Amino acid sequence: MFDLKKRHSFALPACANHVDVIHAPDDVRKIIWQDDSYILGAGSNTVFTSDFEGHLIVNRLLGSSIVELDDGYKVSLAAGENWHHWVARLIDQGIFGFENLALIPGSVGAAPVQNIGAYGVEVAKFIESVEGVDLRTGTAFQFTNKECNFGYRDSVFKRAEYASFLITSVEFYLPKAWQPCLEYPDLKDLPTDASAIQVFDHVVAVRQRKLPDPMVIPNAGSFFKNPVITSDEFRRIKQRHPDIRYFETADGQFKLAAGWLIEQCGLKSLRIGGAGVHQRQALVLVNSNQATGRDLTELAHQVRKQVAQRFGVWLEPEVRMLDNRGLLTL
Ligand SMILES: Cc1cc2nc3c(=O)[nH]c(=O)nc-3n(C[C@H](O)[C@H](O)[C@H](O)COP(=O)(O)OP(=O)(O)OC[C@H]3O[C@@H](n4cnc5c(N)ncnc54)[C@H](O)[C@@H]3O)c2cc1C
Numbered sequence: 001m002f003d004l005k006k007r008h009s010f011a012l013p014a015c016a017n018h019v020d021v022i023h024a025p026d027d028v029r030k031i032i033w034q035d036d037s038y039i040l041g042a043g044s045n046t047v048f049t050s051d052f053e054g055h056l057i058v059n060r061l062l063g064s065s066i067v068e069l070d071d072g073y074k075v076s077l078a079a080g081e082n083w084h085h086w087v088a089r090l091i092d093q094g095i096f097g098f099e100n101l102a103l104i105p106g107s108v109g110a111a112p113v114q115n116i117g118a119y120g121v122e123v124a125k126f127i128e129s130v131e132g133v134d135l136r137t138g139t140a141f142q143f144t145n146k147e148c149n150f151g152y153r154d155s156v157f158k159r160a161e162y163a164s165f166l167i168t169s170v171e172f173y174l175p176k177a178w179q180p181c182l183e184y185p186d187l188k189d190l191p192t193d194a195s196a197i198q199v200f201d202h203v204v205a206v207r208q209r210k211l212p213d214p215m216v217i218p219n220a221g222s223f224f225k226n227p228v229i230t231s232d233e234f235r236r237i238k239q240r241h242p243d244i245r246y247f248e249t250a251d252g253q254f255k256l257a258a259g260w261l262i263e264q265c266g267l268k269s270l271r272i273g274g275a276g277v278h279q280r281q282a283l284v285l286v287n288s289n290q291a292t293g294r295d296l297t298e299l300a301h302q303v304r305k306q307v308a309q310r311f312g313v314w315l316e317p318e319v320r321m322l323d324n325r326g327l328l329t330l
Contacts, residue, residue, distance in 0.1 A: 004052065008043030009105060010319075011218035012293050016052040022059050022080075025168070031057060033135040033164045036326055041079070041107035045114060046320045047220055049293025053324045057135070059109055061168055066095070072175040074128070079109025079167045083116070087200070090174070096196035097126055097174040100181055102203045105214065105221070109167040113157040114318070115150045119203055120184035124150035126172045130157075136164040152255070153225050153318055210281055218287040219278065223300065224258045224315040237311055258307075258315055259283035265306040272299040293323070300330055 004014040020031055036054030040046060063078035064086075073095050077086055083106050087098040100121035110116075115124045127150075130143045149156045156162050180194045181187075186206050190198060212219050229237075234254035238244055241264070245257035262268070262282040270277045271288070273295030278284040285299060304315050321328040 002056070004043075004048045007040065007058070008046050008048050008220075009214035009218060010047045010220045010287050010296070011214075012048055012287060012291060012296065014048035014051050014293070016054075016056045018054070019056045019058060022057065022061055022166075024061070028133055028135075028166065028168065029138070031135050031166075037135070037164065038322065038326060039163075039166055041110040042082070042105060044105035044214065045110060045220060045318070046322065047293075047296065048322050049297055049328060050324045052322060054326055057166065059107065059166065061109075063169070066093075071177070072173055075172045075174060076169055077108045077172070078169050079107060079132070081108045082106075083108055083111055091196055091200050095174050096178040098123075099196045099200040100184070100187075100203055102200050103207045108170055112148055112150070112155055112167065112170055114153045115155050117153065119181075119187055119206075121181050122150070122152075124148070124155075126174055128171045128173045130167055131169045131171070132165055132167040134164055135166050141165065152228065152249075212278055212281070212284060212286055217278075219284050220319045222258070222283045222318050223285040224262075224283060224303075225318045226255045226258045227261075227313045227315060228253050228255045229313065230254075233312075237313070241311070256311075256313065261307045261311055261313065261315070262303055265303075265310050267303055267306060270299065270302065272296075272302065275299045277303065297321070297328075297330070304330065 002016045002019040004016055005011050022028055034055045038054055038056055040056055040058045059080050061078040061080040064081060065076045067074040084103050087102045090098060100119040101116060101123060104116050104118060111123045112127055112130050115122050127145050130148055133140050157165060180199050182190055182194065187202060190202055228249060230253060245260040247255045249255055259282045262277060267277050268282045269279050274287060274289035274291030275295040276286055276288045278286045285296065308314050317330055
């Protein structure tokens with residue numbers, strides 16, 4: 001019996017029986033993909049709402065290489081490496097670029113899956129290629145950045161037909177010519193010539209102030225994505241809610257701040273059983289007191305329903321929720 005409570009940051013009680021842990025490339029070859037298989041990294045974007053009766057494949061591949069070129073660095077990291085550890089380590093070595101993405105929990109292999117992003121930067125900006133093995137056929141793949149089809153918290157790896165694509169390593173390119181990226185409101189206090197270390201320290205401090213630490217209050221970070229809507233829909237909502245928080249995207253659409261929408265519905269601090277909306281950051285749902293999977297699904301339903309009733313927008317979960325059989329659609 002494999003205890004999943006400590007294997008996902010929302011820490012709901014759950015177990016799995018059929019688990020393969022990958023420590024080395026040889027372990028990959030032995031995996032037999034099944035229709036109910038699920039690939040798990042560090043579990044900070046996955047929520048087990050009940051015991052998992054499928055086949056769990058836990059990736060723990062480690063390794064790294066850094067090659068200095070004239071104008072930058074090629075950094076290759078195995079999928080089981082810890083993301084934040086490498087953000088800090090590269091900055092220590094004078095290799096900059098990842099500082100806005102500091103303190104995002106999880107593994108390197110999951111970073112391309114949802115194209116992790118924070119404070120105005122997405123990891124796709126630095127990804128040269130993603131390597132792995134399609135566990136269904138045993139065929140190796142190497143996708144270029146373009147082939148990954150990155151979008152907002154999205155990539156090909158999120159599509160059902162790529163569920164068996166195990167990422168084994170990610171190759172990044174970090175140019176030597178570096179400029180701080182300070183457009184995000186939380187970074188406006190920094191001087192325009194801030195160093196990468198200053199940006200890193202600032203991002204860490206802001207995150208520690210604003211987000212609950214999963215080791216203290218279990219959570220999975222932003223539970224919902226910020227909804228992206230057309231300009232027509234946006235005009236309609238803005239007429240009724242002139243103070244709405246939003247960002248205009250490069251392609252002329254509008255991204256609404258999901259946390260603000262939840263807050264406006266008066267849902268901050270809403271509790272269902274042991275699950276709740278976080279008091280400081282409404283976009284984060286938390287396991288505040290021995291929540292069950294049922295508490296959390298009911299809470300997520302309530303939040304979505306009330307936001308839809310008030311604003312006419314359905315929030316989509318950012319997290320991967322699983323029940324006993326596999327991915328759960330809210
Ligand atoms: C407190 C907190 C703050 C967070 N802040 C942010 C943030 O600012 N920005 C952000 O983008 N995210 C954030 N997240 C979400 C999370 O950290 C990221 O999604 C992270 O990349 C998940 O890594 P993981 O290894 O834990 O993934 P898991 O939860 O284990 O897996 C996530 C998805 O990736 C797939 N996957 C994992 N490893 C592999 C692999 N090797 N090959 C193929 N598929 C794989 C899984 O099947 C699953 O679909 C936050 C989470 C927490 C708990």
